[in-house]
Amino acid sequence: MRIDVFTIFPDLVSGPLGQSLLGxxxxxxxxDARVHDLRDWTDDVHRSVDDAPFGGGPGMVMRSDVWFKAIESLDPDRGRALLLSPAGRRLDQSFVRELAAEPHLTLLCGRYEGVDERVAGGLPAEEVSIGDYVLSGGELAALVLIEAVTRLVPGVIGREESHQRDSFSEMEMLDHPQYTRPREFRGMAVPEVLLSGNHADIERWRREAAEAKTRRNRPDLTPGAGPREPS
Structure with missing residues (x-):
C-alpha cells in the first residue's frame, strides 16, 4: 500500500512512521509512506499556505491554489484523497477496513481555521474525522488513520487472527480482557478459567467477558443489553 501525506509539519509525521509496526x-x-511539505508548492518568499478568510473572522484559512498544485503533482495517480477534518465522516473499524482495501491513499493535513472549501469539493477529497473533538492540525489524525489501516494490510501483522480478535473487529465489540504473569498481584487474581487449559471454556469466557466489557464501556454498541457479567 502507498500512502502520501501532505503537511506543513513533515517532521511531525515522519518521526512516528519510522517506529514500531509502521517502521x-x-x-x-x-x-510505501511518503511525506510531503506543502510549502514546497508555494511561490512566494514567505512560503505562505494561508490567508485571511473572506467575510471576516478570526484565524487564517489554508489556500486552495497551494493544495491543488500539491495534490495534482501526484497525477495521474493520486489514489483516494482524504482530508483530515473534525467535520468529516467518522473513522471507525468498518471505514478502516474499506480504506485498507485501497492500493493508494493521499492524506491532507489541515491547520489554522481550516482548509478552503474548494479543496474538498474540487479535488475532490473526502473529509475524515477521528472523533468529535478538535486538534491543532490533521497530522496526529493522519497517523491514527495510517496505523489503523496499515494493521489490516496483508503481511503487516504476522497472524491474521491477531487483528480479527481486536476491538471493533467483525463482531463490532470490544476485545476481551487480557492477563499475564504474575497470577496474583495485590489481591487481584487472574480468572481461574484462563489457567484451566480448557480451550472451550476459555473461549466461552472470553466471548462473555468481551460482551460484558462492551455493555459496560460502550453501551452504544449494544443497545438494550443489560450489564450481565461473564460466569
Missing part, C-alpha cells in the same frame, strides 16, 4: 511495514516494503 517494520516500511522496512519490509509492505507500506
Amino acid at each position: 517494520r511495514a516500511i522496512d519490509a516494503g509492505v507500506l
Whole structure:
C-alpha cells in the first residue's frame, strides 16, 4: 500500500512512521509512506499556505491554489484523497477496513481555521474525522488513520487472527480482557478459567467477558443489553 501525506509539519509525521509496526511495514516494503511539505508548492518568499478568510473572522484559512498544485503533482495517480477534518465522516473499524482495501491513499493535513472549501469539493477529497473533538492540525489524525489501516494490510501483522480478535473487529465489540504473569498481584487474581487449559471454556469466557466489557464501556454498541457479567 502507498500512502502520501501532505503537511506543513513533515517532521511531525515522519518521526512516528519510522517506529514500531509502521517502521517494520516500511522496512519490509509492505507500506510505501511518503511525506510531503506543502510549502514546497508555494511561490512566494514567505512560503505562505494561508490567508485571511473572506467575510471576516478570526484565524487564517489554508489556500486552495497551494493544495491543488500539491495534490495534482501526484497525477495521474493520486489514489483516494482524504482530508483530515473534525467535520468529516467518522473513522471507525468498518471505514478502516474499506480504506485498507485501497492500493493508494493521499492524506491532507489541515491547520489554522481550516482548509478552503474548494479543496474538498474540487479535488475532490473526502473529509475524515477521528472523533468529535478538535486538534491543532490533521497530522496526529493522519497517523491514527495510517496505523489503523496499515494493521489490516496483508503481511503487516504476522497472524491474521491477531487483528480479527481486536476491538471493533467483525463482531463490532470490544476485545476481551487480557492477563499475564504474575497470577496474583495485590489481591487481584487472574480468572481461574484462563489457567484451566480448557480451550472451550476459555473461549466461552472470553466471548462473555468481551460482551460484558462492551455493555459496560460502550453501551452504544449494544443497545438494550443489560450489564450481565461473564460466569
